[in-house]
Amino acid sequence: MLEQLKLLKSEAEIEIAAATDLKTLNNLRVKYLGKKGPMTEIMKQMGKLSAEERPKMGSLANEVRTALTEAISEKQTILEEEAINEKLKSETIDVTLPGSKPSIGTSHLLTQVVEEMEDMFIGMGYKIAEGPEVELDYYNFEALNLPKDHPARDMQDSFYITENTLLRTQTSPVQARTMEKHDFKNGSIKVICPGKVYRRDNDDATHSHQFTQIEGLVVGENITFADLKGTLTVLAKTMFGEEREIRLRPSFFPFTEPSVEMDISCFKCGGKGCRVCKGTGWIEILGSGMVHPNVLEMSGIDSTRYSGFAFGIGPERVAMLKYAVDDIRHLYTNDLRFTKQFQSTETGEI
Numbered sequence: 088m089l090e091q092l093k094l095l096k097s098e099a100e101i102e103i104a105a106a107t108d109l110k111t112l113n114n115l116r117v118k119y120l121g122k123k124g125p126m127t128e129i130m131k132q133m134g135k136l137s138a139e140e141r142p143k144m145g146s147l148a149n150e151v152r153t154a155l156t157e158a159i160s161e162k163q164t165i166l167e168e169e170a171i172n173e174k175l176k177s178e179t180i181d182v183t184l185p186g187s188k189p190s191i192g193t194s195h196l197l198t199q200v201v202e203e204m205e206d207m208f209i210g211m212g213y214k215i216a217e218g219p220e221v222e223l224d225y226y227n228f229e230a231l232n233l234p235k236d237h238p239a240r241d242m243q244d245s246f247y248i249t250e251n252t253l254l255r256t257q258t259s260p261v262q263a264r265t266m267e268k269h270d271f272k273n274g275s276i277k278v279i280c281p282g283k284v285y286r287r288d289n290d291d292a293t294h295s296h297q298f299t300q301i302e303g304l305v306v307g308e309n310i311t312f313a314d315l316k317g318t319l320t321v322l323a324k325t326m327f328g329e330e331r332e333i334r335l336r337p338s339f340f341p342f343t344e345p346s347v348e349m350d351i352s353c354f355k356c357g358g359k360g361c362r363v364c365k366g367t368g369w370i371e372i373l374g375s376g377m378v379h380p381n382v383l384e385m386s387g388i389d390s391t392r393y394s395g396f397a398f399g400i401g402p403e404r405v406a407m408l409k410y411a412v413d414d415i416r417h418l419y420t421n422d423l424r425f426t427k428q429f430q431s432t433e434t435g436e437i
């Protein structure tokens with residue numbers, strides 16, 4: 088039995104020393120000291136020994152048990168420490184490595200231009216009105232004094248969805264929707280309607296099948312052409328510089344009477360004539376006019392009592408002129424080399 092114990096001890100010690108992880112070590116604890124292990128077996132055999140030998144072997148067996156228990160717990164401490172060190176090592180940060188700069192997105196040039204105009208109008212007491220992009224033919228055309236078969240419908244090639252619905256070709260239908268539900272008890276109408284519009288155009292440097300418009304509408308008592316002119320002058324100066332002058336040319340839109348187109352004095356040459364203004368000194372910016380009485384009446388507004396003006400401007404055109412963008416497609420293809428040139432300071436760069 089003495090030999091058995093010695094052999095057991097040395098075998099176990101070798102295995103414990105060789106254990107490289109906590110799981111193996113625990114298996115060894117079960118193997119050597121567990122209920123079904125060799126120690127239990129040896130203890131069972133004690134009864135067969137003589138009275139003289141029994142206490143000697145008993146205490147020897149206890150020594151072996153204690154020695155193995157200690158060896159296991161020492162090894163456990165070592166392995167646990169190793170595991171912690173391993174973990175710490177894998178988590179260390181090399182502070183000498185160069186940092187990775189987070190890239191922060193900024194709003195798109197077009198968004199910046201739209202927001203600049205929105206801010207300006209909100210500052211003048213306007214509200215923002217919105218309407219659906221999938222619009223009824225009624226609002227897109229009829230309520231704007233463009234009955235079916237009206238020749239001016241040809242000006243705008245439309246994407247029809249059904250006979251009565253289409254992708255809106257202009258933001259003007261929001262005018263009709265706003266007027267229809269307005270109650271003058273709450274004051275006059277003073278809204279701008281920014282949004283996407285769609286036309287069946289072939290995309291090229293100056294055309295896009297989808298683009299943006301900002302519609303303006305003011306209706307109230309005693310609204311005159313002078314109010315329109317004043318408003319458009321403020322718009323031109325805010326967007327293109329204090330020195331800008333405006334020029335109104337007669338034009339035609341079915342929903343306004345009289346209708347005008349607004350030009351601004353060229354911001355590049357100041358009016359002398361250059362490439363930007365094609366030598367004329369003037370740049371065409373928007374369409375506008377006094378709201379046609381038919382349009383007021385169709386939306387349930389008494390045209391003998393109320394009058395108003397409207398205008399429609401294309402933010403793409405404003406952005407392209409202001410920032411010398413030579414192709415409208417740059418605004419839609421999201422080439423970062425382009426978009427990154429227009430980091431807005433508001434959104435901020437680190």
Ligand code: DAH
Nearest residue numbers: 257340374375376397398399
């Ligand atoms: N809706 C017109 C277009 O898309 C632009 C326009 C012209 C809007 C005159 C207006 C306006 O409100 O009064 O061509």
